[in-house]
Amino acid sequence: MSSARATSARDLTRNQHLVLGTLEKAESPLSAYSILDQLREEGLRAPLQVYRALDKLLEMGLAHRLESLNAFVACAHPHCHKSGLIAFAICESCGQVSEFSDDVVRQRLDDWAAREGFVTKRTTMEIRGACRACASAA
Amino acid sequence: MSSARATSARDLTRNQHLVLGTLEKAESPLSAYSILDQLREEGLRAPLQVYRALDKLLEMGLAHRLESLNAFVACAHPHCHKSGLIAFAICESCGQVSEFSDDVVRQRLDDWAAREGFVTKRTTMEIRGACRACASAA
DNA sequence: GGCATTATGTTATGACATTACAAGTTTGAG
DNA sequence: CTCAAACTTGTAATGTCATAACATAATGCC
Structure with a gap:
């Protein structure tokens, strides 16, 4: 199901999928810790599980980090990777x-x-x- | 010496002056805690003393915050306040x-x-x- | 199988920032 | 002058964000 080199939304690990789903449902940016809180029932327990998933999602362009908030959002245009500057x-x-x-x-x-x-x-x-x-x- | 409404570099409180001086001497951005470390001999003891000074310096445009580093620098052009976007x-x-x-x-x-x-x-x-x-x- | 690579889980710790409280100082109105 | 308002300072405790270090399991490749 999940490959070692995921490059699209259809090929995410369980944790990455959970984190991305949480971001997509949110109406505002979420901190890593609030993502974690929302995923406790899914079995996540440590910040690192969220941060690792976020790292990959950022890499793939499926999520963005807002530096001035220390928070994260799902990419609004996950399909078109056109811009190098957002x-x-x-x-x-x-x-x-x-x-x-x-x-x-x-x-x-x-x-x-x-x-x-x-x-x-x-x-x-x-x-x-x-x-x-x-x-x-x- | 220091007024309640400082608006220029010549009218800074002691802590503000110390913090600004530290930033100006630095060759790279400094975190609030490393500023604090450099000012322990001057009597500063708590992060808040640095953060309070920084707040004022940012307000006056004498220092900037780099969001992606969680660090601070002295303004490179403290004299010309021309730009609203740096x-x-x-x-x-x-x-x-x-x-x-x-x-x-x-x-x-x-x-x-x-x-x-x-x-x-x-x-x-x-x-x-x-x-x-x-x-x-x- | 055997090896390299990647993902995962867990604990502890490090780094950045603020809240809450107490006390001293300056300013200006009356 | 005197009092009160506004501001600045100091300190301790806490809250928030992020990573290091280590152990284990799953996966892909030869």
């Missing part, structure tokens, strides 16, 4: 996260890196604020 | 951090936010990789 808009009021990408931004950062001789491995971009609904409610 | 390029090999800003990127993100009705409070942008020196050495 931006997140995080509503600090309701917790919702929007995922988007912008080729112009990516290009500008690539240009900067090229000028500086910087070899980019990974870019994180997180906008914190209030989504439309929460901003108009306030 | 990007960081972090070399994972030598630890050096370059601070830059790009008006086109800022504009694109502002446009996105305007379209979505998202009210931006704070944006973090961090590029991880290898600086020119380390990339060519590798």
Whole structure:
């Protein structure tokens, strides 16, 4: 069932499947520990079980880490792996996260890196604020 | 000497001054705890003393937090507060951090936010990789 | 089978950050 | 001046996030 080199959602280990499922059901980012809490009845007991699953999911692009929250979300577009640069808009009021990408931004950062001789491995971009609904409610 | 409403580097409390000085002397980002360690002889004893100072320094724009490292740096351009969006390029090999800003990127993100009705409070942008020196050495 | 690789489980520990409380200092209104 | 409000500081305890180290089992390959 599960291979040693899973590369798609259909080929996940049990723990990876459980963790991804939890993220997908959630409406906001989840910390590793809250994922763990939700999976105790499934037999998970230690943080490392969650962190290991998350590592693989991040690697496969099925989940993302939000650095400014120390939390994780399922990828909103798990099918199209098009973008090497994903931006997140995080509503600090309701917790919702929007995922988007912008080729112009990516290009500008690539240009900067090229000028500086910087070899980019990974870019994180997180906008914190209030989504439309929460901003108009306030 | 220190007022209740410090707004510039010349008007810092003792702890703020010590913390900022430590960051300025450092060649790489420092965690709050390593700042604390360096300031034990100056009488600092608890993490909170450092975190409180850092909060103020961040507020004043004299220091920045690197979310992907859980660490802090002194602002490289403490004089010109021009940019509302600062990007960081972090070399994972030598630890050096370059601070830059790009008006086109800022504009694109502002446009996105305007379209979505998202009210931006704070944006973090961090590029991880290898600086020119380390990339060519590798 | 025998070996390498990968996944899993468990305990303990390390690293980062905040809560809650107590006490001293500065500021300014009256 | 004097009091009270606002702010800063110190300290201990705790909470939250993440990994190291070790043991075991499953899997793929020759």
